[in-house]
Amino acid sequence: xxxxxxxxxxxxxxxxxxxxxxxxxxxxxxxxxxxxxxxxxxxxxxxxxxxxxxxxxxxxxxxxxxxxxxxxxxxxxxxxxxxxxxxxxxxxxxxxxxxxxxxxxxxxxxxxxxxxxxxxxxxxxxxxxxxxxxxxxxxxxxxxxxxxxxxxxxxxxxxxxxxxxxxxxxxxxxxxxxxxxxxxxxxxxxxxxxxxxxxxxxxxxxxxxxxxxxxxxxxxxxxxxxxxxxxxxxxxxxxxxxxxxxxxxxxxxxxxxxxxxxxxxxxxxxxxxxxxxxxxxxxxxxxxxxxxx
Numbered sequence: 001x002x003x004x005x006x007x008x009x010x011x012x013x014x015x016x017x018x019x020x021x022x023x024x025x026x027x028x029x030x031x032x033x034x035x036x037x038x039x040x041x042x043x044x045x046x047x048x049x050x051x052x053x054x055x056x057x058x059x060x061x062x063x064x065x066x067x068x069x070x071x072x073x074x075x076x077x078x079x080x081x082x083x084x085x086x087x088x089x090x091x092x093x094x095x096x097x098x099x100x101x102x103x104x105x106x107x108x109x110x111x112x113x114x115x116x117x118x119x120x121x122x123x124x125x126x127x128x129x130x131x132x133x134x135x136x137x138x139x140x141x142x143x144x145x146x147x148x149x150x151x152x153x154x155x156x157x158x159x160x161x162x163x164x165x166x167x168x169x170x171x172x173x174x175x176x177x178x179x180x181x182x183x184x185x186x187x188x189x190x191x192x193x194x195x196x197x198x199x200x201x202x203x204x205x206x207x208x209x210x211x212x213x214x215x216x217x218x219x220x221x222x223x224x225x226x227x228x229x230x231x232x233x234x235x236x237x238x239x240x241x242x243x244x245x246x247x248x249x250x251x252x253x254x255x256x257x258x259x260x261x262x263x264x265x266x267x268x269x270x271x272x273x274x275x276x277x278x279x280x281x282x283x284x285x286x287x288x289x290x291x292x293x
Contacts, residue, residue, distance in 0.1 A: 017058070020078050021055040022053070025084055034047050040065055045260035071088060111133070142201065147244065161218075162217060165179065252282075
């Protein structure tokens with residue numbers, strides 16, 4: 001299979017570089033693992049580890065964007081950040097979902113795509129999202145989610161960690177909007193694993209007629225106990241990390257990419273180092289949805 005490496009490039013006036021490090025905490029002082037540490041309008045950034053600790057390189061003029069699922073995003077200048085930052089619980093309330101009785105007869109329908117054409121490489125400080133269209137015309141409830149993705153054989157690590165995201169379709173932009181998952185859904189993946197899949201039916205997430213965006217964050221490589229390796233995110237910047245399978249058979253822009261401090265951009269619009277793209281490309285991902293019979 002061919003490999004494509006996508007690069008999102010930003011330019012700025014550089015000042016003095018510094019290392020920003022510390023902890024992300026909730027209002028009770030508890031650590032917030034796997035928080036996003038973005039650098040505004042910049043391709044840099046990282047995730048906090050299992051202890052809520054992070055370390056990133058930034059410019060003295062940079063603004064950090066620090067967020068965690070279920071919490072409000074905070075911004076702070078890199079040169080005034082101390083050793084910790086506290087996030088407040090988000091007050092965003094989405095429409096309440098009523099989970100149907102198990103006695104109702106239901107039909108499982110798979111929405112999404114599985115036939116691959118080529119592969120691309122996902123680095124640690126990037127986020128992907130694929131719009132899953134609901135072509136049934138009915139509303140249902142999400143059972144399983146999946147991405148056709150695996151660890152690169154050249155990564156040098158045997159295990160990695162990813163986070164599943166489910167976003168609303170923003171009614172104004174059509175891009176990924178609010179999180180429909182209000183807590184972290186973290187999966188450990190092994191080197192030989194070819195499919196990232198999990199059951200999220202317990203969250204009772206409804207898929208509307210507009211569909212949803214299914215997202216994937218690659219948090220980094222882990223040790224045999226599932227703990228994020230301190231230097232693994234830095235290593236991913238120089239090696240292949242997570243390999244995602246793509247298709248060019250869908251004639252729409254449905255897959256989007258962003259760094260932790262940037263906006264969503266269509267994969268088909270990104271510059272790449274191997275091929276000049278003249279066609280649509282989309283990630284292979286999907287949902288199993290429960291519809292009433």
